[in-house]
Amino acid sequence: MPNFEVVTPVAAPPDQVFAVCLDVQAHTRSMASSSERAVDGRTRGELSLGDTVTFQARHFGLTWRLKARITSYDRPRRFVDEQESGPFKRWHHAHHFEPDGAGGTVMRDVIDFASPLGPLGRAVDRILLSRYMPHLIRSRNAYLAGTFGGRRAGTGAGAGAADDEAGS
Numbered sequence: 001m002p003n004f005e006v007v008t009p010v011a012a013p014p015d016q017v018f019a020v021c022l023d024v025q026a027h028t029r030s031m032a033s034s035s036e037r038a039v040d041g042r043t044r045g046e047l048s049l050g051d052t053v054t055f056q057a058r059h060f061g062l063t064w065r066l067k068a069r070i071t072s073y074d075r076p077r078r079f080v081d082e083q084e085s086g087p088f089k090r091w092h093h094a095h096h097f098e099p100d101g102a103g104g105t106v107m108r109d110v111i112d113f114a115s116p117l118g119p120l121g122r123a124v125d126r127i128l129l130s131r132y133m134p135h136l137i138r139s140r141n142a143y144l145a146g147t148f149g150g151r152r153a154g155t156g157a158g159a160g161a162a163d164d165e166a167g168s
Contacts, residue, residue: 002125003112004134008141010105012148014097017105018076020144021095022047027055030143034058034136041067049073052084059132066091089116107145109137 010017020026023046024038036057038044047053047070054067066086073079076097083091096108115121115129 002114002130002133003110004130004137005111006109006134006137006141008107008109008138008145009100010107010145010148011103012105013103014099014105015076016148017107017144018079018095018097019046020147021097021107022070022079024053026144026147027140030140031055031057031136033139039065047081049079068093087115088113089121090114107141109141111137 024042024044028036028038034057036055038053039056040054041052043053049070049072052067052069054065056063056065058064064087066088067084068081068086068091069084071080071082072094078094078096080092080094082093090113092112094110096110098106098108100106111133113125113129113133115124117124
């Protein structure tokens with residue numbers, strides 16, 4: 001199952017970064033390049049434990065829907081969203097927020113995912129999604145970090161070979 005990690009410095013304290021990462025409108029603005037919008041569940045405001053939201057977006061010229069639920073919530077340190085229905089066989093996204101010692105936050109996204117369709121899905125993961133998904137998360141994080149001003153998001157640990165565990 002592919003997994004990767006993206007680390008992003010943010011010039012705001014963890015409680016503020018945590019809140020913006022759970023804000024549905026902030027999320028859809030961060031994914032504007034794929035025309036993402038919330039179409040069902042909690043479509044506005046800040047998500048909390050047990051909430052669901054269904055996002056619709058265009059990727060690779062196709063329209064996709066993904067329904068996610070917040071399955072773990074430890075404000076302001078960590079939350080997890082997991083796919084309940086959508087294009088993946090599995091989608092588990094853990095969001096971690098740690099103080100950086102200078103008033104900011106180190107935001108760490110740890111994502112495990114798998115496409116359906118057995119060997120064909122594993123090939124798509126390895127050839128296409130192992131690069132596309134980390135890029136998508138880095139772009140999202142750059143937007144979110146930019147909402148606080150100050151320093152911009154860095155790539156930190158991104159989609160490099162050490163971070164992409166597609167074979168495990």
